[in-house]
Structures are given as structure tokens and as C-alpha cells.
Amino acid sequence: MTASDTEGHNSVGRLSREAFDRARRVFIDGTTRVTIERDPIPRYMERGEGAYLVDVDGRRFLDLNGNFTTLIHGHRFEPVVEAVTRQLQSGTCFANPTLAEIDLAELVCDRVPGVETIRFVNTGSEAVMFAIKAARAFTGRSAIAKIEGAYHGAYDWVEVSQASTPDNWGPGHEPAAVPYYRGMPASVLGEVVTLRFNDAELAEALIGTHADRLAAIVLDPMPSRAGLIAPTPDFIAAIQSAARRHGVLIIADEVLSFRQGYEGASARHGLKPDLFTFGKIIGGGMPIGAIAGRREVMSVFDANGKKPALPQGGTFSANPLSMVAGFASMLALDHGAFKHLEMLGDRxxxxLLAAIARHGAPFTVSGVASLFRIHPKPALPRDFREATMSAAETAVMNELSRAYATAGVILPSGAAACLSTPMTTADIDLVASVFDEFLATRADLIESLAA
Structure with a gap:
């Protein structure tokens, strides 16, 4: 079946509908990830081809999701395919270390300023969890500070205030610690200090007030779900000054934002963390996570002839499939690859901004390098509260995602979109033209934003 045999890209095809009927019999909501987008049901994919996806109904889509920004080289990247195929013939996992983990570790340590040593885990969530535990073990303190609305994976403490709303986020000068799920322990809420992104004065004040119990400040230099907004220099300076003054560690969560440049996001924005967390692109499309940073802090993991201050292991941590895939992917992410991505992103x-100006539409665009996000707002948001969408804005963005699907493009709804190295200027121009046409033809819907 091809796209011409179906009702069009926007509608979900027959085979996807049949797959979802099967899935609902074995999965409580039809999927195993809450992050799966459905409108009203998900599209099931059959294969990836470079920058494109092909669904089970034969429809081809330009992929601006990239498995949540993981696939920086797109799908079926040949060096990764070759590396994993070779490794499969030698074995998938061992209880012993392999040379492959040293190769990838050396690459990351050599590339990123401030990374002296590294430790591999299986997911970004696991990396953040162990980075926080490492900060606790090093400082002897238990609480953390985090940015309101920022996503750092599935660990209770970083889920606090991840999805707060105008109804519960509290006053601007004193953001509330808001539970993410029903039953979150009150003790967790009491150990999290919520900061507002780009509010330097408030950050310094709250860090100072709670310094005696803060182990770490967890900071994505450019938090995706909180708006993909760039940090201001004074905010970065305030975080670093307060942390150093009070002996609080800085954890840079670069699981998503590492793709912002050859040396990562912290180097790009002038942040000098004590610990880093990595994931996504460093695994080449295989499951991975990593904790890295200053040797002094990372020494809490030291099990060389003694019990470590922080024991950490994992059955599949540093498994050779993830290691060889990550090494092949990262090796290809040279300065030329990042220059190409930067050019595509700027273009x-x-x-997109030119189309907004041409139509006088109440939209704006955030992002750097290979990341971008379209906001249905007339001015660029400065933090999560300003980036939070109203019901009318959400409806407009849902319609925009449908317009993109109709044109054969997958645009994430309400999150960062990403580019990949196999994309061309023609792909970029397609994305821009769909947006331009949406602004031209949906003026009636866009008018609702001013209501």
C-alpha cells in the first residue's frame, strides 16, 4: 500500500488502526510510552530511511522527532549499522568489560571540557538519578534545586514541578514544589527547591536560603519541555556564583541538549558543571546514559578495593552494542557535521521567522543548532510560565501538527523538533513552506489566539 492508496498523510491508515486495536488488548492505553503522540491513535512505523520514516501503510514522512532527538544521523546510519552488525557476531552483552566502552569513554572525555571521567548506564533517567545520588554522596546533603517545567526523566525528585500549571505553580517569587503524579511522597516535595529559568535574582536568593541542605542544582542549559529557551548570561553567572559560594554542585543535564555543538551545550552557553549527564545521541540509536564530570566528584563511584560511597551497576550498562553504536555515531559527528546542522537550523x-513577519502572525521560534520549537505567541517566552500554552494555543499547535502530517512531515506537538545530518536544504525548505501555507490558509484559526 502506498500513500496514494490511502486517505492522505494526515489520517491514520488502516494498518495502523488494526495495530492499535491489537495493542489495546495487551497495553493499558494501547502503548508502552506516555510520550507517544496519537491523533487520536498513533501511527505505527515500519522502517526508517535517513531523514525519513515509512509507516506500516506505506506513507513516507520527514522525521523532525528523531526518536525524541536521539537520531542525529537519522535512521539506518550506515556506520552504526556496520558496527552493530559486527558486534552482534561477537556477542551482545557480557559480565566483563570490553574495549568498546573505553573507546567511547575516551572520545567523550577528550571532547567535552570539564569531563575528566565517565560512567555508562542505560538511559538518561538513570544517568540523572545517579548524578543526583553522586552529588548527595559527595556533599552529604539530600535536597536538590531544579528548574520549573524542566524534564529530567523518571526519578521522583526531578519530576517535581515538571508539569505544574497556573492553578498550582504558586507565586512568581516563590514557585511551589508540585507533585507530578498522584501519591508522590510529601518528603520528596520537601527536598526540592523550584527555580524559575532566567530569573537570576530569584535563583541566587533561593539557593542561598536553602544552601545548607542542597546537594546539587540540576540544570538543562536549554530545557526543551520548558520552552527550548536560551539561558541568559546573567542567569548562568548567578547559578554558578551561588553554587560555588555555597558548595552546591551543578549537574548539567545534556541528555537532549548535548547535540547543540561539538563540545555540547554547557560549553556553548558558558556553564561549567561539576557533573554532566548524557544520553540519546551518544548511543547512536541504542539505549544509553552516562554520568561524567570532575574526577574528585566522580570518585564516589570508586570501587577499587573498597566499598564505594555510591555503589552503582547495571546488567546492561556499557553493553557492547550501545558502545560500538555510540562510538560510530559520535566519530561521525565531527566539526563538519555540526557546521552542516548549524547551517540547516539557522536556515x-x-x-520560519520570515513567514511570521510576512503574515503578521502571533508566533515566534526558539532554538539553536539542530533544535527548534514554534511557539503560538507573539513574543519569545523567557521561562516555562511564559511558554505554557493556553487551550486556544494548544488547539492551534495541534492543527499545525496535522497540517505537517498532511504534507508528509512529523512535527512533535508541544516539544522540541530536531534536524539530522542526512537532511538537505530541500527538506528545510519543505518544513518552512508548510508553515507558510498554514499561516496563509488558517487565518480563521490563528485569530483565536487573540481572543
């Missing part, structure tokens, strides 16, 4: 953001 796209420029064209």
Missing part, C-alpha cells in the same frame, strides 16, 4: 529558523 529553517530564519525562514
Amino acid at each position: 529553517l529558523r530564519g525562514q
Whole structure:
């Protein structure tokens, strides 16, 4: 079946509908990830081809999701396919270390300023969890500070205030610690200090007030779900000054934002963390996570002839499939690859902003390098509260995602979109033209934003 045999890209095809009927019999809500987008049901994919996806109904889509920004080289990247195929013939996992883990570790340590040593785990969530535990073990303190609305994976403490709303986020000068799920322990809420992104004065004040119990400040230099907004220099300076003054560690969560440059996001934005967390692109499309940073802090993991201050292990941590895939992917992410991605990103953001100006539409665009996000707002948000969408704005963005699907493009709804190295200027121009046409033809819907 091809796209011409179906009702169009926007509607979900027959085979996807049949798959979802099967899935609902074995999965409580039809999927095993809450992050799966459905409108009203998900599209099931059959294969990936470079920058494109092909669904089970034969429809081809330009992929701006990239498995949540993981696939920086797109799908079926040949060096990764070759590396994993070779490794499969030698074995998938061992209880012993392999040379492959040293190769990938050396690459990351050599590339990222401030990374002296590294430790591999299986997911970004696991990396953040162990980074926080490492900070606790090093400082002897238990509480953390985090940014309101920022996503750091599935660990209770970083889920606090991840999805707060105007109804519960509290006053601007004193953000509330808001539970993410029903039953979250009150003790967890009491150990999290919520900061507002880009509010330097408030950050310094709250860190100072709670310094005696803060182990770490967890900071994504450019938090995706909180708006993909760039940090201001004074905010970065305030975080670093307060942390150093009070002996609080800085954890840079670069699980998503590491793709912002050859040396990562912290180097790009002038942040000098004590610990880093990595994931996504460093695994080449295989499951991975990593904790890295200063040797002095990372020494809490030291099990060389003694019990470590922080025991950490994992059956599949540093498994050779993830190691060889990550090494092949990262080796190909040279300065030329990042220059190409930067060019594509600048071209796209420029064209999107030009279309907004041409139509006088109440939209704006955030992002850097290969990341971008379209906001149905007339001014660029400065933090999560300003980036939070109203019901009308959410409806407009849902319609925009449908317009993209109709044109054969997958655009994440309400999150960062990403580019990949196999994309061309023609792909970028397609993305921009769909947005331009949406602004031109849906003026009636866009008018609702001013209501």
C-alpha cells in the first residue's frame, strides 16, 4: 500500500488502526510510552530511511522527532549499522568489560571540557538519578534545586514541578514544589527547591536560603519541555556564583541538549558543571546514559578495593552494542557535521521567522543548532510560565501538527523538533513552506489566539 492508496498523510491508515486495536488488548492505553503522540491513535512505523520514516501503510514522512532527538544521523546510519552488525557476531552483552566502552569513554572525555571521567548506564533517567545520588554522596546533603517545567526523566525528585500549571505553580517569587503524579511522597516535595529559568535574582536568593541542605542544582542549559529557551548570561553567572559560594554542585543535564555543538551545550552557553549527564545521541540509536564530570566528584563511584560511597551497576550498562553504536555515531559527528546542522537550523529558523513577519502572525521560534520549537505567541517566552500554552494555543499547535502530517512531515506537538545530518536544504525548505501555507490558509484559526 502506498500513500496514494490511502486517505492522505494526515489520517491514520488502516494498518495502523488494526495495530492499535491489537495493542489495546495487551497495553493499558494501547502503548508502552506516555510520550507517544496519537491523533487520536498513533501511527505505527515500519522502517526508517535517513531523514525519513515509512509507516506500516506505506506513507513516507520527514522525521523532525528523531526518536525524541536521539537520531542525529537519522535512521539506518550506515556506520552504526556496520558496527552493530559486527558486534552482534561477537556477542551482545557480557559480565566483563570490553574495549568498546573505553573507546567511547575516551572520545567523550577528550571532547567535552570539564569531563575528566565517565560512567555508562542505560538511559538518561538513570544517568540523572545517579548524578543526583553522586552529588548527595559527595556533599552529604539530600535536597536538590531544579528548574520549573524542566524534564529530567523518571526519578521522583526531578519530576517535581515538571508539569505544574497556573492553578498550582504558586507565586512568581516563590514557585511551589508540585507533585507530578498522584501519591508522590510529601518528603520528596520537601527536598526540592523550584527555580524559575532566567530569573537570576530569584535563583541566587533561593539557593542561598536553602544552601545548607542542597546537594546539587540540576540544570538543562536549554530545557526543551520548558520552552527550548536560551539561558541568559546573567542567569548562568548567578547559578554558578551561588553554587560555588555555597558548595552546591551543578549537574548539567545534556541528555537532549548535548547535540547543540561539538563540545555540547554547557560549553556553548558558558556553564561549567561539576557533573554532566548524557544520553540519546551518544548511543547512536541504542539505549544509553552516562554520568561524567570532575574526577574528585566522580570518585564516589570508586570501587577499587573498597566499598564505594555510591555503589552503582547495571546488567546492561556499557553493553557492547550501545558502545560500538555510540562510538560510530559520535566519530561521525565531527566539526563538519555540526557546521552542516548549524547551517540547516539557522536556515529553517530564519525562514520560519520570515513567514511570521510576512503574515503578521502571533508566533515566534526558539532554538539553536539542530533544535527548534514554534511557539503560538507573539513574543519569545523567557521561562516555562511564559511558554505554557493556553487551550486556544494548544488547539492551534495541534492543527499545525496535522497540517505537517498532511504534507508528509512529523512535527512533535508541544516539544522540541530536531534536524539530522542526512537532511538537505530541500527538506528545510519543505518544513518552512508548510508553515507558510498554514499561516496563509488558517487565518480563521490563528485569530483565536487573540481572543
